[in-house]
Amino acid sequence: MAIIRLASQYGRYGYRRITAMLRAEGWVVNHKRVERIWWREGLKVPKKQPKRGRLWLNDGSCIRLRPSWPNHVWAYDFVQARTHNGRAFRMLTVIDEFSRECLAILVARRLRSDDVLHLLADLFADKGPPDHIRSDNGSEFTAKTVRAWLGRIGVKT
Template sequence: MALLADLVELARRYGRYGYRKIAALLRAAGWLVNDKRVERLWRQEGLKVPARQPKKGRLWDGDGSCVRLRPEHRNHVWSYDFVEARTHDGRKVRLLARSAC
């Protein structure tokens, strides 16, 4: 089916688009389809929009997906944190703590 082939090609090319935006692209290309039909075919093919990952530590690929950076060996990733405490007379003490993940 040519419609299904076009739908899968558009979903591959535009990885972050959902079925509604793909339906608009199909209509712009000359197909007479509504959103419900595109959604039914979308589900039938098992297509999904990948979930967005948090911005912290992301690495974008050219195809619209994102891959998290992972530690490659022990002590490869470090985190810094401020620790706050009070002295016996009530003054504030702030320390910069470093820990390995």
């Protein structure tokens, strides 16, 4: 099968690039069909090496921020996965970096900035707000409403 041949030949290419290569070879294919075949055949692109996490404040200073006590620094991030039938879902995870305790996991097909706000509000009511909160600066975390809300509460990002 041409998809498997190209995937093994070009190991870092995903299904979108493979679709473009198939079209260049003269195949008439739809990217959604290639994606379905890609997942059915169990093809995956190898993960890149993860970059080291940010340990400094978001104000441009060079102070390396390390957690010193519980509730000092929290980290939150999205993890995306797929079900056995190929449907994507997202998980919002919040951890306390000092104790490495997972404070919350929210699972849904779609998560937006207001979902982040609701989860954080519940956590702040339960555990109290942290001094700092760290994220990967994804669109849900850098949204004006999230940053303004965290600023009003006094949580540094």
